[in-house]
Amino acid sequence: MVVYEPLPKLRDGKPLMAYIRQAQYKKLDPTGEKLKMIERSNPERLRAGDVVSVFYKNQKPVIGAILMVKRSGVASAILLRNKVAGLGVEVNVPIFNPNVMRIDILRRPDTYRSRNRHYYIRNSRLDVKEVKL
Amino acid sequence: MIFLKSMLRVVDNSGAELVECIKVLGKKPTNHANIGDKVVVVVQNAKSLNQHLTGASASNRVKRGDICRAVIVRTKSPTLRSDGSVIRFDDNACVLINQKDEPIGTRVNGVVARELRRKNFGKVVSLAPRVV
Amino acid sequence: MSSLVFKRLSSSAILTGLSKRQLVSPMAIPLIESEAPLPFKSPEARRQRKRLLDRPGLIGVKRGMTQFYARDGTRVPATVLEIDQLEVIYNKTLEKEGYYAVQLGYGYKLKNQTKSMLGHFRNAKVSPKECLYEFQVKSEQGLLPLGTELKADHFKPGQKVDIISKSKGKGFAGVMKRWNFSGLPASHGTSLAHRSAGSTGMNTTPARVLPGKKMAGHLGDELNTIFNLEVLDVNAEKGYILVKGCVSGSIGSYVRIRDALKEYGSHILQDKKTGK
Numbered sequence: 024m025v026v027y028e029p030l031p032k033l034r035d036g037k038p039l040m041a042y043i044r045q046a047q048y049k050k051l052d053p054t055g056e057k058l059k060m061i062e063r064s065n066p067e068r069l070r071a072g073d074v075v076s077v078f079y080k081n082q083k084p085v086i087g088a089i090l091m092v093k094r095s096g097v098a099s100a101i102l103l104r105n106k107v108a109g110l111g112v113e114v115n116v117p118i119f120n121p122n123v124m125r126i127d128i129l130r131r132p133d134t135y136r137s138r139n140r141h142y143y144i145r146n147s148r149l150d151v152k153e154v155k156l
Numbered sequence: 157m158i159f160l161k162s163m164l165r166v167v168d169n170s171g172a173e174l175v176e177c178i179k180v181l182g183k184k185p186t187n188h189a190n191i192g193d194k195v196v197v198v199v200q201n202a203k204s205l206n207q208h209l210t211g212a213s214a215s216n217r218v219k220r221g222d223i224c225r226a227v228i229v230r231t232k233s234p235t236l237r238s239d240g241s242v243i244r245f246d247d248n249a250c251v252l253i254n255q256k257d258e259p260i261g262t263r264v265n266g267v268v269a270r271e272l273r274r275k276n277f278g279k280v281v282s283l284a285p286r287v288v
Numbered sequence: 289m290s291s292l293v294f295k296r297l298s299s300s301a302i303l304t305g306l307s308k309r310q311l312v313s314p315m316a317i318p319l320i321e322s323e324a325p326l327p328f329k330s331p332e333a334r335r336q337r338k339r340l341l342d343r344p345g346l347i348g349v350k351r352g353m354t355q356f357y358a359r360d361g362t363r364v365p366a367t368v369l370e371i372d373q374l375e376v377i378y379n380k381t382l383e384k385e386g387y388y389a390v391q392l393g394y395g396y397k398l399k400n401q402t403k404s405m406l407g408h409f410r411n412a413k414v415s416p417k418e419c420l421y422e423f424q425v426k427s428e429q430g431l432l433p434l435g436t437e438l439k440a441d442h443f444k445p446g447q448k449v450d451i452i453s454k455s456k457g458k459g460f461a462g463v464m465k466r467w468n469f470s471g472l473p474a475s476h477g478t479s480l481a482h483r484s485a486g487s488t489g490m491n492t493t494p495a496r497v498l499p500g501k502k503m504a505g506h507l508g509d510e511l512n513t514i515f516n517l518e519v520l521d522v523n524a525e526k527g528y529i530l531v532k533g534c535v536s537g538s539i540g541s542y543v544r545i546r547d548a549l550k551e552y553g554s555h556i557l558q559d560k561k562t563g564k
Contacts, residue, residue: 024403024406024407024410025406025410026398026406026409026410026415026416027409027410027413027414027415028415029373029396029415030373030375030396030415030437032372032373033372033525033526033527034526034527039351039368039370039526039527039528040351040352040354040368042526043351043354043368043528044354046526047354051357080361081361096354097354097355098354098355100240100241107266107267107286107288108265108266108267108285108286110230110245110246110247110266110267111245111246112243112244112245112246112267112288113243113244113245114241114242114243114288115234115241115242115243116241117239117240117241117363119357120239120240120241120357120361120363121357121361122239122361145246146246238362238363239361239362239363240355240363
């Protein structure tokens, strides 16, 4: 029985999702700055407890203390908490959004707390203080 | 997510302090309100009338037991924005409005969400000292 | 019979030069042959009533989900569909099979192929395939030469597509999961029947359960079509399509992608009337 040769596989047969991930990083984060900010191997990475300000292309900056860093590819996000006139306001910022220009660290704590997700400080005596630019 | 019987803080100078939601308008079948949605409320706590420091005229003031409309300006439950960010506040708050969707009071205290502008409550946004 | 007589009358009037109002005996006119109308339930009449597309679609594989940022920064969920080693295997024609269709094959698989299938692939001069599907097209112009390789740039970003795939199997499911019934009360004497369906019908009349009654049974693992999904991104070189939103089925399942039928499809009968 005659059997014809198959067509060559695209991408040399490498998995598609791995390629998509790389392509998205290349498009959304050409300098690699944002990815480095959340990499665990980086000692200067963003951590829960840091006070940061996020600068946008099209809106005012968002300021607050980081409650948690969610690492999940291009869906990675940081949760910021701040007090505005005594009222707690939380904003979850997807850091790979093309409108996010840069993230500046305003202040780091002297000693970090022993958890990576600081949900428990909400409305307790450990809660964040009001931060302004 | 504001339901029937939810208690809301009032952040204007209409005189009301605490109101209870008795109807969510135009949200069937889910029947819960988010930021920018209209509800019908009943006033549970109101400031006494001799407190005229706020500057609102007496005709605009509401009393305990009054039924009026309100627009939600802050919620505890997270609100998703089109750019993927999520915002939540530490309390549920509203501003009292009349039948023409204009605020009853002349001032708005505290922070309100940006979503109100897109839902044609630009006046509430312009009165508010901070918009997030 | 009445319509036949009417036809004879109208055509005979022109033949004999008489005005249409004049009464003519049907028996006085010589027989004129007219085409027999198609039976309503015949396959050909069904084909002409059906909404069809001008060109075939593609076969893809669902590879997972991700997120896509539009130019203005809005974020939308996206499904990644892989398109690789996709070739035309066979063309079905009106003369032989009764309708026009393009049969496509995806991937490469030699194991457990029967001799008859190997012969089928040899005729098109393509390698043995994992997965075969056919796409019905409107006319002969939609058919493609055998062995043509189809790539992801078949579709364009911004257009709408329908995606047909098998949903995830859920096994034997009760009525609450399968049909969203409310179940029975939690208390007030309900005994061991909190998730049951309740009554299934009436009493002595009709003394049976009516056909189509929603009951417990197998849920999922059936073909599901999601209409009018937007194509966000296309890359023929790397072999993928990104569509907005989600697609039925598990990761690794085969999907059929076609131009949105409700937007781009049309009926053969309607085309004849409008003179397309």
